[in-house]
Amino acid sequence: MTLNAYLILSTILFCIGLIGVLRRKNVLMLFFSTEIMLNAVNVGLAAISKFHGDLSGQIFAFFIIAVAASEVAIGLGLLILWYKRTGSINLDDIAVMKG
């Protein structure tokens, strides 16, 4: 496969994630969508790294995976706490910062 194919895949995945972020109201789904976006970027990074024969892009992808994992861990923890307190994980219910 050519580099273009990988990049197109990455773009499609990113757009799917983006649409998910825009459309979904469930915070859990929001997390899934952001994961998709992050991994779309990872695909792009890995592909370009292979194409250029430079490993740093793949190492960067590893970093992103690690950061995403910790982000999800913390985010889910907070989400559980929020659910326990309010009984809802709907985005529209979370509006405590209303000015």
Place this chain on the structure above:
Amino acid sequence: MEKFVYIALFAPLVGSLIAALFSTQPKTAFTGWFTSFMLAVSMYASLNLLHFVYTTDSIIQVNLFDWIVIGSLNIPFGFVVDQVSVVMMTVVTVVSTMVHIHSIGYMEHDKGFNRYFSYLSAFVFSMLVLVMSDNFAVLFIGWEGVGVCSWLLIGFWYHKESATWAANEAFIMNRVGDLGLLLGMFLIYWHIGSLQYDIVFAQISTLENSTLVWIAALLFLGAMGKSAQFPLHTWLADAMEGPTPVSALIHAATMVTAGVYLVIRSNELYTLVPEVGYAIAALGAFVAIFAASMALVNNDMKRIIAYSTLSQLGYMFVAAGLGAYWVALFHLATHAFFKSVLFLGAGNVMHAMDDELDIRKMGGLHNKMKATSIIMAVASLALAGIFPLAGFFSKDKILEAAFNADAIMLWAVLWITAGLTAFYSFRLVMKIFFGEQNYSNEEHHPHEAKNFVIAAMIPLAILAVIAGWFEHAFVEFVTKTLPTWEASNLNHSTAWILILVTSAVAIGGIAVAVIKYRNGGFSKSWENTFIYKLLSNQYYIPKFYENFISKPYYAMSVWLWNVIEVKLIDASIDGLAHLVNKLGVKARPIQTGNLSSSLRLMVLGLILGLVFALVLSVL
């Protein structure tokens, strides 16, 4: 010898700082005695230096540290002990030691006892910095330091409105003079590039005449403020609100003579511009008679002595202005002794009479306060210039100087003033100590001051008697630094006639006062005459200042406050704040707090950013 310089300078500072530690505590006699002891140490060091300079004729110059070194500007914290400054140091420390001891008795029942001694010693330190400095910048520090201490001490009883008012008046009037001094210093630095006395005076003759006139006039403006010369004189009489020993030390013996000291110190400058010197002399003669005339009718004991100080400062400026610098310094020294003792005596009387100041309500105190009475009479004789007391020698020289310079007008004015001085001094003495008793025995129980208080006055009184006898030694000593001056135009017989004429007018003044006030004084109708009212209202000058300077200034300030401050500055600043506030209210709806709409906005921004980047890359 250097260590004596440091001891003389810093002992009062140590005393002041130690006393300051106890300033908020109730009276502890320790602070009074400790500061007095430190002053005595300083006096001992000063006398030692005097002896050293006198016997060896060498000048001691010390550099404490470099203070300002920027580019070509180099101002060290340097001190010089030469013939002039050592005389000043001796006078300052002797008078202040005695005043400190006297104050222990005077302030005995005051709540601010410790605070008082802290201020008083701080004053002495500043005064020593002023007289010992070897450049104009450090002199200026001392100059401002004595100003601050004077302000603190005039307003010592700050709960009294009149005291705070007088303190502020003194401080603000001095600011006017200080501006002149500063400008004079700037001019010197501008043209010579240094503020060190030796460098400045070595090069001063190379400057243009007009520049010299400006420098001389501006420096004298500073001297006018500090020495309370017309038209900046009103603060001195009002400064009598402070405790009486303060008046003795600051407003008679030392600080007010700083202006004279400045002129003496800058003698090289004033010698080059005799026309400015003559103006100074003329102003001095005017102030001498002007202040003496006000002293004639005043009924406030301390104010009479204050006006007499003013008048004597005028004498000193006449001498300094006519180039007889050592005569000015000589009168400064003798005046310090008899004037401080007069004030200290006035303090004793105030104590005895429960802070009564009106001499019409005294009388006949001689029997109750013999020592004070005798000391004050002696000091008054010295002030009047009676042979062989100190005032005779110094005042006589000033009159000779005026006559010698062919300034017959100045001489005549000073001659009349000598008579007036004798008259008002003995009016004071007669009204307080002799004549009939004008208070009831139930009201006041006059008593003599404590023994140590009297003991503190005695050295000063002795000096007031004998200081004049050392004229020849003094002349020989100080003319090693100062230009020599002698009455070259006068032959021997003229000089004798002058002495006789002057003594005659002084004795006449005393005789008139004694005879008149023994028989009950002047009649009441005298008080309704125009001239009496003019004099007792101080020529309406305070009123004039109030109506034509203070009130318009106040009105202008109110206008500035109401119009410029409130309507312009405040309004524009407030307007800005209101604008931001309103914008915030308008922008508030953006903050819905809804995460998904925020995310949408974020994506929108991202897309806009991308489009922008694309457009830019295409362009």
